[in-house]
Amino acid sequence: MTPTVEELIGSVTAVDGAAFEQARERHAGLAKPPGSLGRLEDLGAQLAAISGTCPPPIPAAPAVVVAAADHGVHAQGVSDWPQEVTAAMVATIAGGGAAVNAIARAVGARVVVADVGTLRLGPVPDGVRDERVRSGTRDLTVEPALTVDECRSAIRAGARVAADLVAGGTDLLVTGEVGIANTTASACLLAAFTGAEPAEVTGKGANLDHGRTPHKVDVVRSALARHRADTGVEARGALGTLASLGGLEHAALVGVMLASAAARVPVVVDGVITGSAALAAVALCPDVAGYLVAGHTSAEPGGRSLPDRLGQSALLDLRLRLGEGTGALLAVPLVQAAARVLTDMVTLADVTKSASP
Ligand SMILES: Cc1cc2ncn([C@H]3O[C@H](COP(=O)(O)O)[C@@H](O)[C@H]3O)c2cc1C
Numbered sequence: 001m002t003p004t005v006e007e008l009i010g011s012v013t014a015v016d017g018a019a020f021e022q023a024r025e026r027h028a029g030l031a032k033p034p035g036s037l038g039r040l041e042d043l044g045a046q047l048a049a050i051s052g053t054c055p056p057p058i059p060a061a062p063a064v065v066v067a068a069a070d071h072g073v074h075a076q077g078v079s080d081w082p083q084e085v086t087a088a089m090v091a092t093i094a095g096g097g098a099a100v101n102a103i104a105r106a107v108g109a110r111v112v113v114a115d116v117g118t119l120r121l122g123p124v125p126d127g128v129r130d131e132r133v134r135s136g137t138r139d140l141t142v143e144p145a146l147t148v149d150e151c152r153s154a155i156r157a158g159a160r161v162a163a164d165l166v167a168g169g170t171d172l173l174v175t176g177e178v179g180i181a182n183t184t185a186s187a188c189l190l191a192a193f194t195g196a197e198p199a200e201v202t203g204k205g206a207n208l209d210h211g212r213t214p215h216k217v218d219v220v221r222s223a224l225a226r227h228r229a230d231t232g233v234e235a236r237g238a239l240g241t242l243a244s245l246g247g248l249e250h251a252a253l254v255g256v257m258l259a260s261a262a263a264r265v266p267v268v269v270d271g272v273i274t275g276s277a278a279l280a281a282v283a284l285c286p287d288v289a290g291y292l293v294a295g296h297t298s299a300e301p302g303g304r305s306l307p308d309r310l311g312q313s314a315l316l317d318l319r320l321r322l323g324e325g326t327g328a329l330l331a332v333p334l335v336q337a338a339a340r341v342l343t344d345m346v347t348l349a350d351v352t353k354s355a356s357p
């Protein structure tokens with residue numbers, strides 16, 4: 001039985017501050033000038049806090065969950081791509097030919113693509129996990145994109161996928177997504193959860209014609225106005241806000257993050273889309289924040305929203321703006337290296353012992 005959203009939230013405990021301090025102390029004594037491994041030292045300490053052990057386990061079996069769904073807001077002309085591209089990309093990922101597959105192979109990660117709500121007439125193809133909640137969202141400029149019940153179902157779907165992976169040995173989760181028009185829903189979530197102005201978090205997504213970005217900003221602004229007039233972010237709470245403005249893939253990724261955190265498994269977060277889902281997850285369950293690693297800084301305008309909220313610098317900045325989990329996957333070797341440093345290195349005392357005559 002999949003836990004309810006409240007049960008999922010209740011099963012997440014804060015990361016272990018004592019293990020964090022132990023890792024900090026260990027780093028100070030390793031065979032290097034203290035602090036010289038910079039961001040990698042912070043990451044190693046975070047991994048220790050997540051596992052509650054120092055040294056932390058070295059992640060050996062990473063997996064990316066690519067959650068896929070369509071968006072009613074596409075009707076507002078916010079993407080230059082037809083919605084059929086979402087289902088086509090899902091099939092491409094299942095066939096192993098997308099960017100996420102190439103990069104996952106390079107870093108030794110498993111790829112799981114889950115359809116949580118693409119527009120499709122036929123059955124979900126082989127190799128795609130069928131977790132469909134409904135066919136796309138409603139137009140979020142007109143009405144809430146999802147009912148709270150639909151949002152809960154999508155969160156639970158994502159949690160099921162993550163829990164199954166963890167049960168099968170996955171020890172590092174990576175978030176990915178596809179969904180034409182989902183950078184618009186993401187901009188709405190980023191603005192709602194950070195208080196940023198729509199123009200600060202709305203970009204060209206998958207190459208929206210430059211002249212149409214101001215229209216996309218207007219769409220985000222009117223969606224936020226509609227949402228506030230409906231009931232307001234405060235009144236609806238994090239779940240209501242996610243349902244009102246988010247996509248099925250955003251909600252599913254919230255479930256992935258909750259279930260991973262509940263299992264004390266780190267989650268590497270990708271760009272603005274999975275980042276906006278992460279902001280929703282943290283708003284729903286603040287203890288999730290300790291389990292999240294900002295994989296890279298997306299080149300989209302909202303690329304720094306999640307790293308800033310987590311108080312982290314993202315691990316990579318490669319000017320990526322694709323999604324699918326690509327940037328987060330590229331950061332996987334850094335996560336493994338951060339754990340390995342704490343496991344493999346000898347201490348400064350060992351070095352000075354061997355230096356003495
Ligand atoms: C062929 C193709 C592959 C993609 N893979 C990820 N995205 C990315 O772009 C989409 C969001 O951009 P927008 O909001 O502008 O539609 C999402 O599917 C996202 O995953 C893709 C987009 C396309 C076109």
Ligand SMILES: O=C(O)c1cccnc1
Nearest residue numbers: 271272273298321322323
């Ligand atoms: O940062 C992302 O996740 C992103 C940016 C543009 C298009 N698709 C995804």
